[in-house]
Amino acid sequence: MDYWGEIVGQPEAVGTLQRASEPGAATAHAWLITGPPGSGRSNLAYRFAGALIARDAEERGAVWDLVNARTHPDLGVLTTQKLLIDIKAAREIVTTAHYAPAEGRYRVIVIEDADRMPERTSNVLLKALEEPPERTVWVLCAPSEADLLPTIRSRTRSVRLVTPSPAEIAGLLHERDGVDPVAAERAARLAQSHIGMARRLATDADAMARRERTITTALGIQTLGDAMRAAAALAKVAEADAAALSEQLDQQERDDALRSLGLQPGAAIPPQMRGQLRALEEDQKRRAKRSLRDGIDRILTDLLSLYRDVLLTSLGAEAELVNREESRRITELAERWKPRQALEVVTAVETARARLGRGITPGLVLEAMFSRLVVASEAGA
Incomplete structure (x- = not known):
């Protein structure tokens, strides 16, 4: 499978980011990847980060292994297990944005669930986007552009994802995870094209059993x-x-x-x-x-x-x-x-x-x- 092969159903988005990450290409300092849940926003963001960090195509595989493990020195990540991203975490990541890349072409900061930033936190990020360091690229992920402040949106280049078809997700499960085609089709359909959930349903019998119990329980309600x-x-x-x-x-x-x-x-x-x-x-x-x-x-x-x-x-x-x-x-x-x-x-x-x-x-x-x-x-x- 090629470097971008796990990104299914998004040919236009992949083409845009692939061209922007080629060595020598001019790239925007901030990107906004939007799309419905399960469309692969975060996965695409990290693939893009790896491609930007790698000095050439030959390095991408090794760089991706570190990016995927969130251990590459030129990768910064802002996410949260809370309902909202707090302002302290935003200030800390903004500080690191001024570091020069340690090994790669760029330092890349990925913000997952950027829609979880309240206005005060967004304003901290806005200042960083207004005065971007030369070799730092921001990659924000959110369900839609409307989930972010207009001032943030105006300083990013937008890439919109679509919901992949069940057939595309089933194909990925079969090729990447070795799932039987019949089981892959069922998992993709029941997950309603949510890539992460489809993989869980296809590879975790307990997860599939819990979903079946949900449907059976609901169908039995009368009183x-x-x-x-x-x-x-x-x-x-x-x-x-x-x-x-x-x-x-x-x-x-x-x-x-x-x-x-x-x-x-x-x-x-x-x-x-x-x-x-x-x-x-x-x-x-x-x-x-x-x-x-x-x-x-x-x-x-x-x-x-x-x-x-x-x-x-x-x-x-x-x-x-x-x-x-x-x-x-x-x-x-x-x-x-x-x-x-x-x-x-x-x-x-x-x-x-x-x-x-x-x-x-x-x-x-x-x-x-x-x-x-x-x-x-x-x-x-």
Whole structure:
């Protein structure tokens, strides 16, 4: 697979960044990569960073290994496990922007989730973009240009991504990860073209089982009691999913941190190094909280696909179902509901996602959503 081969469904974006990163090419000092969740924003940003840092095409593979591990000396990363990027972290990364590249052509600073910067934090970045160092390139990632201040947008060159097709993602899973074509197609379809989630579903049997449980639980709701039990059950599904993901990442990060300190995994921690590990543990705790909220949102996204399937079926639309494996039960539900009831349930899920984004307790969000589902279902009976 070539250097850009893992970026699927984005030929125009790849072409633009490939040309901008060629040795001798004039490149903008700041870029903004936007696109829907799962479209590969961060992966493309880091691929671009590696290409900018490498002195020539022959170096790209070795540079990418370090960039992918976030250990290259010419790479800076600003991200957060919190809901917002705080101003202190922004000030620290802005300071490093003035460092000259240690090994490569450029120093590159990637800001993941740039939409998580409140105005005060954005203003810190704005000053850096107004007076850019000669050999530093900023790469910001966000869902859309509207998520950033107009003054930030005006100082960046924009690259917009599109949602890759399930077939393109299935092809990547087969070629890169060796996933059986049938399993790859199913994972890409159920993930609704979210690249990261498709890989999890294709390679982690537990993740696929949790998604199946989500759909089965939702299809079994008929009464208000069912709704409350479903809310509690799916909250536990999200907790299990978040715990599994966090456990895997936490151990890898701890082992990497120990190696960077010159220690082997399992070795006693010298007192002078314990502060660094405590800071890592605090970051991991914050990530666990965010992972739980992200897990609830993933459940809501899966439910949204289910109820949209019901709505399309009730309308008699000629469209492929996301949850094709449950077509019989989807048809039965569509026959019980009128299109208006199905639309009301779809709206309830979208409302739940908005409430979750405002920080409302996930359990209450699920209970309110499923209660509304029962009311809509009874109205259509």
